[in-house]
Amino acid sequence: EITMTQSPATLSVSPGERATLSCRASQSVSTNLAWYQQRPGQAPRLLIYGASTRATGIPARFSGSGSGTEFTLTISSLQSEDFAVYYCQQYNNWPPWAFGQGTKVEIK
Amino acid sequence: EMQVVESGGGLVQPGGSLRLSCTASGFTFSSYWLHWVRQAPGKGLVWVARMNSDGSSISYVDSVKGRFTISRDNAKNTLFLQMNSLRVEDTAVYYCAREAYSTSHWYFDLWGRGTLVTVSS
Numbered sequence: 001e002i003t004m005t006q007s008p009a010t011l012s013v014s015p016g017e018r019a020t021l022s023c024r025a026s027q028s029v030s031t032n033l034a035w036y037q038q039r040p041g042q043a044p045r046l047l048i049y050g051a052s053t054r055a056t057g058i059p060a061r062f063s064g065s066g067s068g069t070e071f072t073l074t075i076s077s078l079q080s081e082d083f084a085v086y087y088c089q090q091y092n093n094w095p096p097w098a099f100g101q102g103t104k105v106e107i108k
Numbered sequence: 109e110m111q112v113v114e115s116g117g118g119l120v121q122p123g124g125s126l127r128l129s130c131t132a133s134g135f136t137f138s139s140y141w142l143h144w145v146r147q148a149p150g151k152g153l154v155w156v157a158r159m160n161s162d163g164s165s166i167s168y169v170d171s172v173k174g175r176f177t178i179s180r181d182n183a184k185n186t187l188f189l190q191m192n193s194l195r196v197e198d199t200a201v202y203y204c205a206r207e208a209y210s211t212s213h214w215y216f217d218l219w220g221r222g223t224l225v226t227v228s229s
Binding site for chain 1: 168
């Protein structure tokens with residue numbers, strides 16, 4: 001069973017600055033990785049799949065990279081609506097479809 | 109507009125049962141795998157169960173095996189989660205999620221707003 005570990009747990013960033021979130025898999029998941037955003041009180045929203053492909057309607061300031069066991073989500077210039085919790089998820093080996101524990105991006 | 113809407117949550121005592129529903133609209137329900145994902149208060153996302161498009165293949169997280177049953181009615185565009193022998197630790201918002209496919213990748217592209225299940229005496 002694959003475990004996903006995200007870091008840091010909380011990231012304090014000023015609006016307009018760059019945010020870099022990390023996700024590590026306990027074994028290789030190739031590029032079978034997705035990122036989701038969850039704003040307070042809302043359902044998760046798909047941002048990235050295939051480690052680097054933006055989902056429909058996702059702004060270009062969101063980018064994903066990595067393969068194997070190390071992955072990164074970068075938000076190039078944080079907007080107010082980007083302050084949220086971000087989850088990575090692997091879909092290489094299932095079940096289960098494992099999520100990371102989340103990284104909260106908060107206003108500095 | 110494509111959407112899935114969960115219902116059926118509520119307060120139940122430990123050992124009790126509850127049946128959740130997820131009603132879909134705006135897309136061909138019978139073509140998609142569907143999942144239940146839960147989120148305990150203040151915690152992260154945990155995958156719970158999945159059913160393929162025709163109902164012939166099912167998977168569960170170990171913690172709910174033997175207690176929860178996922179099913180679907182493609183004629184009524186509805187996914188179900190029958191939850192029996194509920195425990196305090198099953199308390200969570202339960203989300204229904206659609207799994208989509210594109211260029212060898214599968215991902216959860218459509219989520220409902222969730223329904224809250226509270227297990228407490």
